[in-house]
Amino acid sequence: MIKKELLKLRTMNATSKMMQMADADVPKRTVYKTWNGEHVSLSYKCSLYLRCQVTHGFLKVAFFLPEYMRTGGKKAAYELYIDKEKGEFITYDRIRQKWLTAKVDMLPWPGYFYNTKNKWISPQGHDRIKKYLGGEHGGYKGLLEYQLKIRAEELKRRHKRETDPWDLDMAQTPKLPKDWERWVNKVGITENYIFYQYSRKGAETGYCTFCEKEVAVSKPRHNKTGRCMRCRHEVTYKSIGKAGIVMTKDSKMYLMQRCEDGFILREFNGYRKYRKGDYKNPEVSSWEVRRAIYDHNASPMNAYYWGLYPKIRIIVTQ
Ligand SMILES: [Zn+2]
Incomplete structure (x- = not known):
């Protein structure tokens, strides 16, 4: 995937519906004490909002975080690009402005991401992901399942690359001569x-x-x-x-x-x-x-x- 080209694809901002939902979702603050002082843990009802589109053969998914949305930020924190034909994916981190190869579950999410499993995507967006990837699920789960499948295939290919020469060499090893013993x-x-x-x-x-x-x-x-x-x-x-x-x-x-x-x-x-x-x-x-x-x-x-x-x-x- 050509990264420059990917960044030229249409930017998706959070919809007004998402912004309203995030605005209404006042996080629960939990203060807990540890040896080095007090810490605050935030819990949202919904820790992530997703939008997606299929464009130029790619599936582009924008991930929005409630902490920015609640202060008026409509821009995505991460943008995931999937090229199904090539079986490749890459994520752009808009905050740190760098490309990441990690799967969705391994992106550097804020702590509150793990406090709930709730993520929001429109039913149409959910189905678009399912349809494009051709998997069993849509939405965040569908994305993760697809990425896990790609990783498994990569591992299989790498393993095959390593064992292929061995198998070939074994196949071309002649039998021992008749009078060998x-x-x-x-x-x-x-x-x-x-x-x-x-x-x-x-x-x-x-x-x-x-x-x-x-x-x-x-x-x-x-x-x-x-x-x-x-x-x-x-x-x-x-x-x-x-x-x-x-x-x-x-x-x-x-x-x-x-x-x-x-x-x-x-x-x-x-x-x-x-x-x-x-x-x-x-x-x-x-x-x-x-x-x-x-x-x-x-x-x-x-x-x-x-x-x-x-x-x-x-x-x-x-
Ligand atoms: Zn003798």
Whole structure:
């Protein structure tokens, strides 16, 4: 809404009927004492008077306050403009001469505004508001309901803006490769063991966790490292009698995949766990901890981190 244009729209003054009503509404004064002296609270029968018109596609509502009307002031304290087509509203504060974005209930009203719910508007004005806004109510209530609806829509749009990139990125995340679990087990997790049965003469064979076979060993010693003679992988020897639960350290693994924007880099953690006496059937675990999307020029776009909560997003600034 162009503010300058809005101010050019016809000014509405309080009608003589409103002025008479305000004149007759002598406020009730309540004096109350607090720690810092006496205070006076005013109560009117009607705390606000409204006039409205539909002009140039806008709904313009003028709000008049009895305290000024009772001294002859016909000018509005606030003027609210609603552009229904754009779903926008703004209020001009004529006393302080500034624009306000607050809803009608949050405008800086005088204290007596809250002492009564009575507000006056002509039946025609009431219906005009209802008709223009297309809501369930007219008058002040209709205005507030409309503004609440606009605020809710704004919030929804903002939330959508924030979650849209996430959803898009999730949609373009490819499936894990078919042999991913095997790769995790054999390549991603690098630690391997040879489990052997201790004998006084020295064990001659042991079970290599990489080969998944009995392999020849020569003088293995518990927790010492060596190499499997068959697969040449570095191994840690584990005496079956002495080893309790054996667990590899967490291994970091990275998976790079093509996606719509360019490519996606996924970080995983994983480990293998051997239960006592069941070293041929390890439990292999891996889980994704980070995900980053890069465009075709390898510039980072969005990154996600799997923390305690599953959808924490970290924006990588470019
Ligand atoms: Zn081996």
